[in-house]
Amino acid sequence: xxxxxxxxxxxxxxxxxxxxxxxxxxxxxxxxxxxxxxxxxxxxxxxxxxxxxxxxxxxxxxxxxxxxxxxxxxxxxxxxxxxxxxxxxxxxxxxxxxxxxxxxxxxxxxxxxxxxxxxxxxxxxxxxxxxxxxxxxxxxxxxxxxxxxxxxxxxxxxxxxxxxxxxxxxxxxxxxxxxxxxxxxxxxxxxxxxxxxxxxxxxxxxxxxxxxxxxxxxxxxxxxxxxxxxxxxxxxxxxxxxxxxxxxxxxxxxxxxxxxxxxxxxxxxxxxxxxxxxxxxxxxxxxxxxxxxxxxxxxxxxxxxxxxxxxxxxxxxxxxxxxxxxxxxxxxxxxxxxxxxxxxxxxxxxxxxxxxxxxxxxxxxxxxxxxxxxxxxxxxxxxxxxxxxxxxxxxxxxxxxxxxxxxxxxxxxxxx
Numbered sequence: 314x315x316x317x318x319x320x321x322x323x324x325x326x327x328x329x330x331x332x333x334x335x336x337x338x339x340x341x342x343x344x345x346x347x348x349x350x351x352x353x354x355x356x357x358x359x360x361x362x363x364x365x366x367x368x369x370x371x372x373x374x375x376x377x378x379x380x381x382x383x384x385x386x387x388x389x390x391x392x393x394x395x396x397x398x399x400x401x402x403x404x405x406x407x408x409x410x411x412x413x414x415x416x417x418x419x420x421x422x423x424x425x426x427x428x429x430x431x432x433x434x435x436x437x438x439x440x441x442x443x444x445x446x447x448x449x450x451x452x453x454x455x456x457x458x459x460x461x462x463x464x465x466x467x468x469x470x471x472x473x474x475x476x477x478x479x480x481x482x483x484x485x486x487x488x489x490x491x492x493x494x495x496x497x498x499x500x501x502x503x504x505x506x507x508x509x510x511x512x513x514x515x516x517x518x519x520x521x522x523x524x525x526x527x528x529x530x531x532x533x534x535x536x537x538x539x540x541x542x543x544x545x546x547x548x549x550x551x552x553x554x555x556x557x558x559x560x561x562x563x564x565x566x567x568x569x570x571x572x573x574x575x576x577x578x579x580x581x582x583x584x585x586x587x588x589x590x591x592x593x594x595x596x597x598x599x600x601x602x603x604x605x606x607x608x609x610x611x612x613x614x615x616x617x618x619x620x621x622x623x624x625x626x627x628x629x630x631x632x633x634x635x636x637x638x639x640x641x642x643x644x645x646x647x648x649x650x651x652x653x654x655x656x657x658x659x660x661x662x663x664x665x666x667x668x669x670x671x672x673x674x675x676x677x678x679x680x681x682x683x684x685x686x687x688x689x690x691x692x693x694x695x696x697x698x699x700x701x702x703x704x705x706x707x708x709x710x711x712x713x714x715x716x717x718x719x720x721x722x723x724x725x726x727x728x729x
Contacts, residue, residue: 314355314594315353315354315355315406315594315595316353316354316355317354317355317356318345318346318348318354318355318356318390319332319334319345319346319356319387319388319390320332320357321357321358321359321387323411323414323416323418323421323590326363326364327359327363327385327516328516332345333345333516333518333519334359334385334387334388334516334518334568334570335386335389335516335517335518336382336383336384336385336386336514336515336516336535337510337515337516337517337528337529337532337533337534338479338485338488338532338533338534338535338539338541338543339479339480339485339517339528339531339532339533340479340480340481340482340485340561340566341520341524341527341528342389342479342517342518342520342528342532342566343389343518343519343520344388344389344391344564344566345387345388345389345390345518346390346391347390347391347392347393347564348390348391348392348393348597349392349393350392350393350394350395350598350599351596351597351598352596352597353406353594353595353596354390354594354595355592355593355594355595356387356390356569356592356593356594356595357387357411357590357591357592358385358387358473358571358572358590358592358593359385359418359570359590360385360418360419360420360424360571360589361383361384361385361474361475361570361588362378362382362383362385362588363382363385364417364418365378365382366378366419366425366427366447366588367417368419368423368425368449369449369725370461370725371447371725371727372427372445372446372447372724372725372726372727373445374447375427375428375429375430375445375446375447375584375727376430376433376445376727376728376729377433377727378429378433378434378584379514380433380508380536381511381513381514382514382516383535383536384475384535384544384570384571385516385570386535386568386569386571387568387569387570388566388568388569389479389564389567390566390567390568390597391563391565391566392564392565392567392597395560395564395599396560396563396601397481397561397562397563398560398603398604399560399599399600399601399602399603399604400557400558400559400560400600400603400604400609401478401557401558401560401565401567401597401598401599402555402557402597402598402599403476403555403556403557403558403567403595403596403597404554404555404595404596404597404598405472405473405550405551405552405553405554405593405594405595405618406552406594406595406596407552407592407593407594408471408551408552408572408591408592408593408594409471409591409592410422410452410471410572410574410589410590410591411589411590411591411592412591412592419588419589419590420572420589420591421590422451422452423449423450423451423452423589424449424450424452424457424573424587424588424589425448425449425450425584425587425588426447426450426582426584426586426587426588426673426677427445427446427447427448427582427583427584427588428442428444428445428446428447428583428584428669428672428724429445429582429583429584430443430444430445430727430728431443431444431503431504432503432504432729433445433729434504434583434584435503435504435583436581436582436583436585437579437581437582437583437585437651437654438581438582438651438654439504439583441655441668442582442668442669442672444726444727444728444729445726445727445728446669446672446673446724446725446726447461447724447725448461448462448670448673448677448724449461450574450575450587450677452469452574455468455469455471456468456469457469457575457587457677460721460722461670461673461721461722461723461724461725462666462670462673462674462677462721462724463718463719463720463721464664464666464705464706464718464720465674465678465703465704465705466703467575467622467678467700467703468575468622468679469573469575469587469622469679470548470549470551470573470575470618470621470622470679471551471552471572471573471574471575471591472547472548472550472551472572472573472576472618473550473569473570473571473572473573473593474544474545474546474547474570474572474573474576474580474586475535475543475544475545475569475570475571476542476543476545476550476556476558476567476568476569477539477541477542477543477558477567477568477569478541478542478558478559478560478561478562478565478566478567478568479541479561479562479565479568480533480539480540480541480561480562481562484540484541484561485531485532485533488539489509489510489531489533492507492508492509493507493509495507496509507537508534508536508537509534510529510530510531510532510533510534511534512526512529512530515528515529515532517532540559540611540612541558541559542556542558542612542613544571545613546571546573546576546579546580546586547615548573548575548576548577548586548679549615549617549618549621550615550617550618551617551618551620551621552618552619552620553617553618553619553620554615554617554618555615555616556613556614556615556616557600557603557607557609557613557614557615558613559604559609559610559611559612559613560604567597569593569595571588572589572590572593573586573587573588573589574587574588574589575587575677575678575679576676576677576679577674577675577676577677577678577679577680577682577697578681578682578683578697579650579654579682580676581654581672581675581676582672582673582675582676584676585673585675585676585677586676586677587677621679622679622700624679624702624703625702626700626701626702627681627698627699627700627701628698628699628701628709629696629697629698629699630653630654630656630657630660630697630699631653631656631685631695631696632648632649632650632651632652632653632654632655632656632694632695632696633649633652633692633693633694633695634646634648634649634652634692634693635648635652635692636648637652637655641691641692642691643690644687644690644691644692644693645693646687646693646695648693649692649693649694649695650682650684650695650697652695653682653695653696653697654672654675654697657671657697657699658671658672658675661674663715664706664708664716665717665718665719665720666718667720667723667724669723669724669726670720670723673724674699675697675699678700678703679700679703680697680698680699680700681698682696682697682698683695683696683697683698705718706718
C-alpha cells in the first residue's frame with residue numbers, strides 16, 4: 314500500500330481533522346503535503362456532503378442538503394518542480410470505498426444517489442422532477458443493490474468525480490467574471506445559472522485571519538468543471554486511468570474528492586452517482602512545458618481506465634432536438650440527450666418502476682450516453698445505452714408485453 318499522505322478519521326467531521334482540506338478553488342490555499350515526480354501515495358476522501366446524507370428511508374436530508382459546504386476536497390498536494398505551463402501526469406492506481414469499515418458514513422459499506430430539488434441544486438431533468446428523492450445502495454464486493462430501487466444489480470465503476478489543479482489568480486478572476494456575467498442575464502433563476510463565491514462554510518486548509526477572509530471572498534465554488542479539471546464527473550476516470558492536467562501555479566497543487574461507487578454518463582440527477590467516501594491511490598509525474606508542446610492550454614486529456622464492467626447487451630434510446638411541447642430547436646444536442654433520457658424513463662415505468670426510480674437508475678447505473686448525430690439540420694440526435702444485464706428480468710420489448718415487477722417501497726421523497 315502506498316504511503317497515506319492525507320488521512321481521515323471517520324468519527325470526526327471534515328473541518329475537525331488533524332489536517333484539513335478545502336472546499337473552494339484558490340491559488341493561495343496552502344498545500345497539505347509535497348510529493349516528488351514519480352511518487353505514489355494514498356489519499357483518504359470524504360463524500361461531498363461530509364456525512365450530511367444518512368442511510369435511512371427519508372429524503373429530507375437531500376431536500377435540505379447544505380450546498381455551501383461542498384465539495385470536501387483532499388489536498389492540495391504540491392508536486393516538486395511543477396511550474397506553470399507543465400502538464401501534471403496523474404495515474405489512478407486504485408480507488409475504492411472506506412476500507413474495512415461499516416457505519417453511518419457514506420462509503421462504509423453503502424452509498425447514496427439523490428434527485429435534488431429544483432429549489433436546492435436541481436438537476437438535468439429538474440423541470441420534470443422538481444422534488445427531492447433518495448436511494449441508498451448497499452455494496453457487496455463490486456456490486457451495488459438498493460432497497461429503494463429493486464430488481465437491479467450492477468458492477469460499479471469506482472472513480473473520483475472531482476480532481477484538479479489550482480487556478481492561477483488570473484484564471485480565478487476569469488472564472489468569477491464570466492460566471493457573474495452569466496448570472497446577470499437571469500439573476501432570479503431557480504436553480505441559479507452559476508454559483509458565486511460564498512464565504513459561508515468555506516474550508517480553506519490552514520488559512521486563518523485576514524488571509525482566510527480574503528480567500529473565502531474570492532474562492533470559486535467547486536460545483537462545475539472548469540479549465541483545471543474540477544468536478545467533471547467522468548465515470549471512466551477510474552482505476553488504470555492516466556490524466557494530464559494543466560499546471561497554472563508553482564507546485565500544481567492537486568486536489569481530489571467526490572468519490573463515486575458507480576455513475577451513469579452525465580450524472581443526470583445532479584447527485585446521480587452513488588456518492589461515497591473512500592481512498593484513492595495516485596502516482597504523479599511531470600511533462601515539462603507540456604501545455605505548449607501538446608497544445609493543452611486548458612481542460613484535461615486522459616487515457617480511460619481499464620477495468621470497466623463487462624456488459625455486452627444494451628437497450629438504447631434516442632432523442633432529437635424537439636421539446637416535449639413540440640417546439641423545434643436547431644441542433645440542440647443537450648435537449649436531444651434530455652429527450653432520450655425521458656424516453657428511457659417512460660419505457661422503464663412500463664415494468665412497474667416509478668418515474669423517479671427509473672431516473673435514479675439512469676443516474677447511478679453505468680449507462681452510456683452519446684451525441685450520435687450533430688450535423689443534420691435541424692435535429693441533433695442523442696442516445697443513451699442501458700446494459701440489460703443489470704436487471705433481474707428481461708427488459709427487452711417482446712410480443713408478450715412487459716413483465717410487471719414489485720417496485721417495493723419506492724424512493725423516499727421530501728417536498729419544500
